[in-house]
Amino acid sequence: MYIVVGLGNPGKEYEKTRHNVGFEVIDSLSKKLDIAxxxxxxxxxxxxxxxxxxxxxxxxxxxxxxxxxxxxxxxxDFYKLPLSNLIVVYDDKDLDVGKIRVRKKGSAGGHNGMKSIIYILNSEDFPRVRLGIGKPKGDMIQHVLGKFEGRDMDIVANSIDNAANAVLDIIENGVEHAMNLYNGNNICLS
Incomplete structure (x- = not known):
């Protein structure tokens, strides 16, 4: 059994924001797997x-x-799930727009959603898929709660699909396989 968590904020005002790419990856998986x-x-x-x-x-x-x-x-806690079968998907401001990074474990890297998860689970030993949203040019909160524009919208749409595929690869072939396949590949459109 696997639990795949996409991080984001609920509510219409947060839809399609940089901070909600985790939710969008869950939406992509929902379509791919026909899971409502x-x-x-x-x-x-x-x-x-x-x-x-x-x-x-x-x-x-x-x-x-x-x-x-x-x-x-x-x-x-309800499913008594081993943390190795928890996959968390979230945005990363330290990665270029559209870049995907799969990790077996790691720190929160300044991401408040991950800080909360690591603190409450008392562990950072679970796989994660990070999707790059780019570095802020100004205020951090405005950046993460802002929406992608122009070419970045197309890049991120492809990356959301690729991040969903990375999750499926972790489930099917393991974290190391997904790391080899998806890390370092900056998904860009020509």
């Missing part, structure tokens, strides 16, 4: 299905970014 993410449980919207014989739960915490750990803890 519409049940309210564990302070989240969730959907359950099967992929390659594995039970998959897709989760979009509704606690707001800075409290993501509450929702993640609730579902991990």
């Amino acid at each position: 993410v519409n049940k309210i449980k564990f302070k989240s919207l969730i959907g359950e299905g099967i992929y390659k014989g594995e039970k998959i739960v897709l989760q979009k915490p509704q606690t707001f970014m800075n409290s993501s750990g509450e929702a993640v803890y609730d579902i991990v």
Whole structure:
């Protein structure tokens, strides 16, 4: 069994913002796997299905970014899930727009949603897929809560699909395989 958590903020005003790419990856997985993410449980919207014989739960915490750990803890505790089967997908301001980075474990890297999850789980030993949103040119909050524009919109649309594929690769072939396949590839459009 795997739980795939996409980080974001609930509410129309946050849709399509840089900080919500985790939610968009869950939406992409929802389409690819034909799993409706519409049940309210564990302070989240969730959907359950099967992929390659594995039970998959897709989760979009509704606690707001800075409290993501509450929702993640609730579902991990309920299923008694080993943290190696928890995959968290989120935005990363330190990666170029559209770049994907898969990691087996690691620190929060300044991301408040990840800080919350690591703090509440008391561990940073779980896989994650980070999607680059680029460095802010001004205010950090305005950057992460702002929307992609111009060419970046196309780049990110491709990267969301690739990040969803990276998640499926982790489930099917393991984290190391996904790291070799997706890390270092900056997905750009010509």
